[in-house]
Amino acid sequence: MTKRLRTLQLLIYLFLFFGFLNLAFLGKPIDPTAGVFFGVITAIIAVTSWVLKKYYPMGDRLIFLLAAMLCSIGIIMLFRLDRDTAVKQLGWLVIGIVMFLFVVLYLKKGLVKYAKYRYVFLAGTILFMAMATFIGVEILGAKNWVRIGTTYGFQPSEFGKIFLILYLSTALSHITSRKQLIEPGIVIIVALGFMVLQKDLGTALIIFAVAVTMVYLATSKKLYVLISLGLFSGGGLASYAVFGHIRRRFMIWLNPWDYVYNESYQLVQSMYAIAMGGLFGRGLGMGHPGYVAVNESDFIFSVICEEMGLLMGLAVLILHFLLFYRSIRSAIHAENNFTKLLTAGLSVMIATQALVIVGGVTGFIPLTGITLPFVSYGGTSLLISFLALSIIQKVSEGDEGDTQDG
Amino acid sequence: MKFDLLDLSFFGVLLKIILIVLIYIIIVQALKIMSRDVKRGGLKNGKNLGWRLKLVYPGDGGAFVEGDTIPIGNKLTIGRNRQNQMVLPSPSVSNFHVKIYFEDGRYMLEDLNSTNGTFINGVMVDKKSLQPGDEISISQTVLVVSDDV
Numbered sequence: 001m002t003k004r005l006r007t008l009q010l011l012i013y014l015f016l017f018f019g020f021l022n023l024a025f026l027g028k029p030i031d032p033t034a035g036v037f038f039g040v041i042t043a044i045i046a047v048t049s050w051v052l053k054k055y056y057p058m059g060d061r062l063i064f065l066l067a068a069m070l071c072s073i074g075i076i077m078l079f080r081l082d083r084d085t086a087v088k089q090l091g092w093l094v095i096g097i098v099m100f101l102f103v104v105l106y107l108k109k110g111l112v113k114y115a116k117y118r119y120v121f122l123a124g125t126i127l128f129m130a131m132a133t134f135i136g137v138e139i140l141g142a143k144n145w146v147r148i149g150t151t152y153g154f155q156p157s158e159f160g161k162i163f164l165i166l167y168l169s170t171a172l173s174h175i176t177s178r179k180q181l182i183e184p185g186i187v188i189i190v191a192l193g194f195m196v197l198q199k200d201l202g203t204a205l206i207i208f209a210v211a212v213t214m215v216y217l218a219t220s221k222k223l224y225v226l227i228s229l230g231l232f233s234g235g236g237l238a239s240y241a242v243f244g245h246i247r248r249r250f251m252i253w254l255n256p257w258d259y260v261y262n263e264s265y266q267l268v269q270s271m272y273a274i275a276m277g278g279l280f281g282r283g284l285g286m287g288h289p290g291y292v293a294v295n296e297s298d299f300i301f302s303v304i305c306e307e308m309g310l311l312m313g314l315a316v317l318i319l320h321f322l323l324f325y326r327s328i329r330s331a332i333h334a335e336n337n338f339t340k341l342l343t344a345g346l347s348v349m350i351a352t353q354a355l356v357i358v359g360g361v362t363g364f365i366p367l368t369g370i371t372l373p374f375v376s377y378g379g380t381s382l383l384i385s386f387l388a389l390s391i392i393q394k395v396s397e398g399d400e401g402d403t404q405d406g
Numbered sequence: 407m408k409f410d411l412l413d414l415s416f417f418g419v420l421l422k423i424i425l426i427v428l429i430y431i432i433i434v435q436a437l438k439i440m441s442r443d444v445k446r447g448g449l450k451n452g453k454n455l456g457w458r459l460k461l462v463y464p465g466d467g468g469a470f471v472e473g474d475t476i477p478i479g480n481k482l483t484i485g486r487n488r489q490n491q492m493v494l495p496s497p498s499v500s501n502f503h504v505k506i507y508f509e510d511g512r513y514m515l516e517d518l519n520s521t522n523g524t525f526i527n528g529v530m531v532d533k534k535s536l537q538p539g540d541e542i543s544i545s546q547t548v549l550v551v552s553d554d555v
Contacts, residue, residue, distance in 0.1 A: 008435045015428045022421040058537045062439055069432060280426060283418040308425060315429040322436055333512070335535065 002053075005061055009049060012069055013042050019076040019284075026080070026285040037079060040090060041072060044097055051101055052393075059104075060330055060396035066323045067374050067389055071382075073316060074375035077304050078296055080284050085296050085377050092379045096386035103390035111394060114166070115338040121167035125187060128160035129194040136198065144200040157195065157203045158384045164191055165210060165345035172218035173337035181215070181224075192235070199245055202356055202368030208232055209352040214345045218337070253366040266293040270302040270361045274310065281309030296377040298369045302361050316375060317358060324351040330396035343395045346388040454480055454508035457538070458552050465546020466496035475552070481507040484544060485518075498522050498545040506536070513551070515542065 016038055024034035045068045052061050071093055079086040132144045132155070147153045164187070171184045188211045195204035212228045240246050252264040260268050269291045276287065287306040289295045295303045305313040327347030334340040350373045357376075360367035371381040459482070461474040476482070476492060484492045485503040494503070500520035507514055513536040517524040525543040526534055536542075538553035 004435065004439050008432060008439070011428060011432045011435060015425065015432065018421055018424050018428065022418065022425070025417065057539060062436060066436065069429075073429075281422055283422040286418060308422065311426045312429060315426075315433060318433055322433070322440070325440070333535075 005049075005065070008062075008065055009045065012045060012065065012072065015069075016041055016072050016076075019072070020079075022284045023076065023079050033083065034079065037075065037086070037090065041075065041093075044068075044094065048097055048101065052104070055105060056397050058397050059393055060326060063323065063326050063330070063389065063393055063396060064100075066319055066326065067385070070316065070319050070323070070374035073304065073308075073312070074300065074372075074377070076284070077300060077307070077375075078377055080307065081289055081296055081303065088379075089377050089382070092382045095379075096382050099383065100386045100390040100393070103387065104393050107394060111339050111342065111391065112336055115170050115173065118167065118170040121163050121170060122187060124163035125160055125167050125191060128156040128163055129191045131156040131160075132200075133194055133197050144198045144203070154380045157198070157200055158380045160191065161203065161207065161210070161349060162346075162384060162387060164188075164207060165214070165342060165349065168211065168214045169338050169342040169345060172214055172341055175218050181219075184211075184215070196235075196239055196243070199243075200369075201246065201249065201366075202353075202360075202370035205356055205368065206349060206352045206370070210345050210348050213348045214341055217341060217344055249366045249368070253363065256363060266299070267361070267363060267367055269293065270299050271363055273299075273302040273306040274313070274362065277306035277309055279310050281305070281307050281312065283307065294369070297371050297381075298357060298376070299361055300376050301358050301372055304375075313358075316372075317354070320351060320354040320373070323347075326396075327392045330392055334395050339395050343392050346392055350385060350388060454478070455513070455553065457513060457536075458554070459506075459542070459549040460552045461547070462541070462550050463546065463548040465548075466494040466499055466544070468492075468494050468496075476549075478506055478508070478513060481505060485520075494544065494547055496545055499547075503544055504542075512536070520544075 020034040020038040023037075024031045027034075045065075048064060048068070049061060052059055052064060075086055075089055075093070078089050132146055135146055136156075137145050137147055137153075144155050144157050145153045146156050167187060168184055171180075171187075175181065188207070191207055192204050195201070195207060208228075212225055215224050215228070216222075240250065248263055252259060252267055256264040256267050256271070258264075270293075273287070273289070273292050276282065281287070284307050287303070289303040289306060292299045292302050292306075301313060301316065304316065324347050327343060327350070331340050331343035331347065334343055353370055353373050356365065356368060357370050357372050359365040371378045373381065373385045456477070458475045458477050461470050461472060461476065464470045464472055464474075470476075470492075482492060483490045483502065483505045484494060484499075485501050486493065486495055486497075486499045487501040490502065498521075500518070500522070502518045503520040504515060504517050504524045507516070514533065515524065515526065515531065515536055516533045517531060522545055523530045525531070526536075527541050528543075536551050538551055540551045542549045542551065
């Protein structure tokens with residue numbers, strides 16, 4: 001086990017080495033920054049694995065390595081696109097890893113004790129979900145950013161998602177009767193409502209998927225899933241009728257080729273990019289990622305497909321799938337309902353996010369602007385992903401202090 | 407100059423193939439690590455993972471010497487009484503001290519209200535799931551959980 005993990009780690013270093021070697025040769029003369037990036041990322045992975053191995057030998061180190069692999073692909077691509085973005089992303093990665101280690105090492109006594117802060121989580125959910133509706137600014141068609149000063153900004157809905165999952169885990173962990181579902185139900189609907197108002201459909205879809213999964217896990221009644229699906233279709237149809245931007249999204253999705261120069265320009269360019277790459281891609285630095293809009297975050301999957309090949313894109317999906325499998329595995333081994341629901345909710349969040357955005361940029365489902373976890377550029381997104389990962393990692397150790405229920 | 411350009415593009419093609427091959431080797435390697443789960447997943451009811459206890463320090467007499475391995479099976483009881491599967495004839499071990507059993511895909515340790523308690527990795531426990539590498543202390547005896555099958 002340990003030996004195989006070490007081999008895996010070496011293979012990741014090798015991947016990073018060849019990736020940055022390629023990037024170094026793109027510059028004339030040879031670009032030394034690539035070497036620095038290689039060194040820093042290798043060091044991050046080595047130190048984190050060492051810490052995890054030393055202090056928590058029972059934890060699942062594969063979870064971290066899979067996420068690190070996804071981050072590496074992301075940073076290689078960002079480095080190719082824009083040096084400054086890559087430097088910022090590397091900074092965020094370091095902050096994210098520090099936070100990851102902090103949570104894993106210092107939340108010693110198990111997560112169960114946080115189960116009593118139910119109403120703190122409830123308040124946090126509503127606060128962050130509502131925030132951008134009132135003081136948000138509109139970026140790229142969705143009003144989901146809050147500006148602090150003039151240069152800094154963040155997406156409150158990202159934090160809202162985590163709070164919602166925390167809240168649902170506490171609210172659903174002791175569920176016995178149908179009455180107890182009313183309060184979580186209202187919270188879910190309020191959260192969804194705010195997302196629709198902010199025109200952030202991607203996040204709304206993720207919240208819905210997470211909520212349905214968690215309710216089903218807690219109650220194991222298919223009836224609730226059917227009711228939620230019914231309500232969701234109802235709500236979807238209603239918002240389709242009321243909101244213009246939702247109608248436009250559907251129109252673009254159904255007939256992207258009719259509006260090539262207007263509404264569906266982004267989607268069509270993304271599809272061109274994927275098609276131009278073919279199976280093996282054009283090679284780093286050989287494509288034209290400039291044509292793809294928001295190529296550093298939402299559309300990074302298309303750019304990866306163009307320059308590194310469809311096979312690499314598929315690999316990103318496989319890595320996400322393995323990460324999901326591994327996270328659910330630690331959820332199964334969790335010793336109480338709270339941590340079980342929490343881990344499952346967080347893994348579903350990451351996995352749905354990957355599915356929704358990859359489905360969106362390839363034209364499988366209507367396009368919604370969200371980030372590809374671990375790969376896309378974005379401070380909030382990366383921090384939230386690592387926060388979720390740290391909780392999953394924590395649960396995988398099986399050390400949860402005093403267990404309260406079975 | 408022309409040669410140089412050609413050389414460089416060949417280099418790029420080579421590297422992009424290397425990258426793709428590497429990422430799939432990484433995925434296969436990750437799958438190899440995960441294949442252990444699949445083997446466990448195939449277990450039917452009544453079967454267990456075949457974990458053993460390794461005796462690191464025998465301090466309570468009995469028929470055991472250091473380095474002995476004791477298969478856990480579906481259930482293993484430890485205590486001073488002769489009816490136990492593993493008998494530790496020392497006064498500081500309770501008659502029925504502790505039992506270890508396989509349930510829902512994992513090994514559980516349950517202390518049977520023993521006088522001196524059971525410790526896992528130095529912490530006194532009543533009931534806990536076991537992980538490979540856990541160190542179980544009963545009175546003087548030290549056992550380590552091992553998943554070598």
